[in-house]
Amino acid sequence: MTARDFAVCSLVVALTFPAVAHAQSWSSSDRWGSVDANEFTIRNDVWGSTAGPQTIWASWGNGWVYWGVWADHSNTGGIKSYPHVARWFGKNTSDIHWLGSWFGVNVPSAGAYDTSYDIWFNGRATELMIWMNKQGDVGPIGSYQATASVGGHSFDIYRGSNGSNEVISYLRTSNLYSGNVDIKAIMDDLQNRGWLYNPWLEEIQCGFEISSSSAGMVFEMQGFSLWDG
Numbered sequence: 244m245t246a247r248d249f250a251v252c253s254l255v256v257a258l259t260f261p262a263v264a265h266a267q268s269w270s271s272s273d274r275w276g277s278v279d280a281n282e283f284t285i286r287n288d289v290w291g292s293t294a295g296p297q298t299i300w301a302s303w304g305n306g307w308v309y310w311g312v313w314a315d316h317s318n319t320g321g322i323k324s325y326p327h328v329a330r331w332f333g334k335n336t337s338d339i340h341w342l343g344s345w346f347g348v349n350v351p352s353a354g355a356y357d358t359s360y361d362i363w364f365n366g367r368a369t370e371l372m373i374w375m376n377k378q379g380d381v382g383p384i385g386s387y388q389a390t391a392s393v394g395g396h397s398f399d400i401y402r403g404s405n406g407s408n409e410v411i412s413y414l415r416t417s418n419l420y421s422g423n424v425d426i427k428a429i430m431d432d433l434q435n436r437g438w439l440y441n442p443w444l445e446e447i448q449c450g451f452e453i454s455s456s457s458a459g460m461v462f463e464m465q466g467f468s469l470w471d472g
Contacts, residue, residue, distance in 0.1 A: 270300040274324075280308045284329045287312070288450075291323035297453075299326055311349075311463035318355075318455040320380075326462070327361065327450025330469055336430050337441045340472055346375065346449055347421035347466035355379025355454040356462070360424065364442035369409045373398075373429060376418035381454050383412035390416070393432045394425040402438070411438060421466070 269278045274289035280303040287299040294316055301310035308328060316323040332339075348358050357377035363370055372383065373394075385403020391413075392398075398413040413429060426447070433439045447469060451462045 266302055266304040268300070268302045270298060272296065272298045280328075281305075282330055283308055284331075285310050285327075286329065287324070287326055289324040289326075291316070291321055293317060293319055293321065294323035297324055297326070308467060309463075309465060311461060312451070313459055313461050314453050314456045315459040316453055316456045318457045320454070322381075322452050322454050325361065325448075325450055325452045327448040328464060328467055329446050329448040331446050332444045332471075334444060335441050336427075336434075336444050339427060339430075339444065342425075342427040342430070342469070342471040344424045344426055344447075344449065344470075345422070345466065345468045346424070346464070348376075348451075349461075349463040349465055350376070350378065350420070350451070351456065351460040351462070352378070354456040354460050355381050356456065357381050357452045358420075359449070359452055360426070361448040361450070361452075362426070362430075363445040363448075364439065365445075366443070367408055367445065369411065369439060369442065370405075371429070371433065372410065372412040373424060373426070374412060374414040375422075375424070376415070376420055379455065381452070383414050384410045385412065388436075391432060394428040395423055427471075 271287055274287060276287040278285050280301060285301045289297045297312055297314040299312045312326045358375045360373040383401040384405055385401045388400045388402050390399050397416045399416060401412040403410055449467060
């Protein structure tokens with residue numbers, strides 16, 4: 244990434260963020276770079292063995308966080324990175340009465356990636372992915388199980404394993420780039436299907452699972468929130 248490229252990206256982000264007093268900002272090109280932003284953690288999370296360079300930036304203030312990445316990953320198979328914002332919960336789902344989220348993204352029209360929630364249960368033994376949009380040659384792990392209307396959306400559901408943990412994917416039947424998600428309703432649906440029983444909710448993440456972004460592409464999380472009780 245050239246200095247000019249980063250300057251252009253920084254300008255785009257600066258124009259996106261609201262002018263909020265006491266805002267903090269951060270950037271990193273470290274593949275494991277991370278920062279705590281109020282109750283959230285933002286991570287670059289470049290872990291694919293054939294990954295290219297990726298730079299993450301973030302800005303946050305009281306009650307808001309915005310972030311994005313510039314990524315240059317080759318047009319080859321496999322996920323290269325999952326830059327994301329995360330919040331730790333550490334409680335049984337029976338102790339959560341409601342849990343919702345709002346997201347808004349600006350993503351490229353080329354490359355291969357998805358925008359998804361990644362939700363971890365029971366010592367990372369089970370991973371719930373909620374796919375809100377996808378582009379290019381990407382798809383869920385496992386086999387098709389059912390179609391369901393839950394959490395405010397229509398999903399195709401897949402279930403399988405990545406060799407390390409169980410993966411359950413709710414793949415939205417059409418792309419959505421901003422909107423609300425009733426996460427509690429989706430977690431209840433998992434239990435109603437007999438796949439989990441009162442699991443220990445560890446962490447909710449939301450970000451971009453990037454497989455290819457050749458020549459450099461910008462992915463922005465322009466708005467994100469979680470609310471529970």
